[in-house]
Amino acid sequence: MAAPLPAGRCGHVRLAALDAAAAGRAGESEIAALFAARGDAARAIIAYADELRRAVCGDAVTYVVNRNINYTNICTYHCSFCAFSKTSAKAGLRDAPYRLSAEEIARRVQEAAAAGATEVCLQGGIHPAYHGDTYREICRAAKTAHPAIHIHAFSPLEITHGATTLGLPVTDFLRLLQADGLASLPGTAAEILCDDVRARLCPDKLSTREWLAVIRAAHGVGLPTTATIMFGHLDRYDHWAQHLLIVRRLQEETGGFTEFVPLPFVSMQAPIFVRGAARAGPTWRECVLMHAIARIALHGAIGNIQASWVKLGVGGASACLAAGANDIGGVLMNESISRAAGAAHGQSLDVAALSASLAHAARPLTQRTTLYGRLRGAPGCEDLSALRAMRGREVQSSGRPT
Ligand code: SF4
Numbered sequence: 001m002a003a004p005l006p007a008g009r010c011g012h013v014r015l016a017a018l019d020a021a022a023a024g025r026a027g028e029s030e031i032a033a034l035f036a037a038r039g040d041a042a043r044a045i046i047a048y049a050d051e052l053r054r055a056v057c058g059d060a061v062t063y064v065v066n067r068n069i070n071y072t073n074i075c076t077y078h079c080s081f082c083a084f085s086k087t088s089a090k091a092g093l094r095d096a097p098y099r100l101s102a103e104e105i106a107r108r109v110q111e112a113a114a115a116g117a118t119e120v121c122l123q124g125g126i127h128p129a130y131h132g133d134t135y136r137e138i139c140r141a142a143k144t145a146h147p148a149i150h151i152h153a154f155s156p157l158e159i160t161h162g163a164t165t166l167g168l169p170v171t172d173f174l175r176l177l178q179a180d181g182l183a184s185l186p187g188t189a190a191e192i193l194c195d196d197v198r199a200r201l202c203p204d205k206l207s208t209r210e211w212l213a214v215i216r217a218a219h220g221v222g223l224p225t226t227a228t229i230m231f232g233h234l235d236r237y238d239h240w241a242q243h244l245l246i247v248r249r250l251q252e253e254t255g256g257f258t259e260f261v262p263l264p265f266v267s268m269q270a271p272i273f274v275r276g277a278a279r280a281g282p283t284w285r286e287c288v289l290m291h292a293i294a295r296i297a298l299h300g301a302i303g304n305i306q307a308s309w310v311k312l313g314v315g316g317a318s319a320c321l322a323a324g325a326n327d328i329g330g331v332l333m334n335e336s337i338s339r340a341a342g343a344a345h346g347q348s349l350d351v352a353a354l355s356a357s358l359a360h361a362a363r364p365l366t367q368r369t370t371l372y373g374r375l376r377g378a379p380g381c382e383d384l385s386a387l388r389a390m391r392g393r394e395v396q397s398s399g400r401p402t
Contacts, residue, residue, distance in 0.1 A: 003370040038285065042285060056299070061328060062372065066120060076128050105142060138281055150370045160206060220285055226260075232287075260298055260374070
């Protein structure tokens with residue numbers, strides 16, 4: 001790879017170190033050191049990542065038209081960062097516990113498809129009454145409602161829960177879901193793939209080894225997944241480096257990751273932050289560097305780095321698109337998890353505003369499929385008004401309180 005930077009050192013970053021990271025030859029300490037970069041050194045890393053992005057992906061900024069359907073916010077787990085899960089009806093109207101019926105899920109799928117969505121992303125809490133057949137029913141409801149829609153659903157935790165409750169190996173359960181219409185999985189519930197952090201952040205959740213086993217099984221049966229990292233809470237730079245290397249190693253083994261999605265910790269309503277036990281999220285410098293270093297450390301393994309506008313806002317996503325990211329994810333509707341944690345963004349993207357902010361950089365917005373295929377005759381910004389109109393209706397048709 002030939003980055004347009006002078007040879008030797010640039011802002012106290014050795015270019016050889018960036019070349020080594022991009023070739024998959026850097027270790028944990030070398031990658032962790034990059035996260036400490038400031039000033040000219042940080043700018044050199046960002047420029048290097050931007051050049052890699054241009055070489056691998058070109059200038060197009062991709063997005064998928066999708067709808068997030070969080071079918072329940074009731075959850076038996078106790079993740080210390082989660083402001084989304086509810087366990088009782090005492091939380092007040094805005095945060096009332098709910099569980100969507102199969103009929104309501106189908107209605108939302110049909111409405112999304114009618115508005116131009118090509119994907120529905122289905123995730124929720126681990127409801128105590130849910131078992132493996134519940135996830136199958138959710139899948140079938142979505143697929144029957146609109147057979148052409150891409151069903152991107154169920155975190156590795158939900159897959160494990162469904163398989164366990166049916167007494168099935170994970171692989172067998174994934175095959176059943178596949179037959180019901182499941183087409184890919186979100187690589188959520190990863191948080192930080194380091195068990196010392198997970199022991200404090202999400203002690204009753206999957207271990208790193210268990211998360212990797214579900215993802216490996218999904219890739220093995222032909223279900224692609226995304227990969228995520230949630231950063232800026234209890235974690236350190238060496239944890240971030242470790243996470244990137246773990247993801248890279250699995251991708252080299254399976255090739256099943258479609259993208260890497262950095263998710264900055266949204267702290268405002270997060271219990272662990274409210275009680276003073278966590279950082280308030282990553283700094284701006286760390287957010288931008290995470291996208292840049294992910295681009296470099298995953299080079300040759302994962303081609304797509306997503307800037308989550310839901311977490312970052314349009315301005316933040318634009319900055320990350322100039323630091324190695326090439327995708328902005330979904331034009332979401334009903335993204336309730338980030339908003340529950342206090343994020344100001346997360347209903348539906350103002351594509352026109354993002355398009356305008358990218359115009360000066362000559363970065364055209366291009367609609368893609370979930371698996372990064374290009375869509376012929378994809379709608380332009382002006383055609384997305386139906387999605388925005390639907391968002392308005394959703395405010396009045398939230399889930400059924402249980
Ligand atoms: S992050 Fe997921 S598993 Fe953890 S408490 Fe929240 S909804 Fe439940």
